[in-house]
Amino acid sequence: MTPQLDDTDRALIAALQSNARLPVADLARSLGLARTTVQARLERLERSGAIVGYTLRLGEAARAP
DSSP: OOOOOOHHHHHHHHHHHHOTTOOHHHHHHHHTOOHHHHHHHHHHHHHHTSOOOOOOOOOHHHHOO
């Protein structure tokens, strides 16, 4: 299933790309949406395959022996 992304989905994805650890309440506040709306959108984006996971990027300090 190819997800149909609207402007709100794109804004949500952009916020998560910037900081994937943001709590749903903070995402909702920054987007001007209800927390339940953001949670439902995240679940839909995950189910549709638009979001396939959340990851961690290591800095140099973590890579040094």
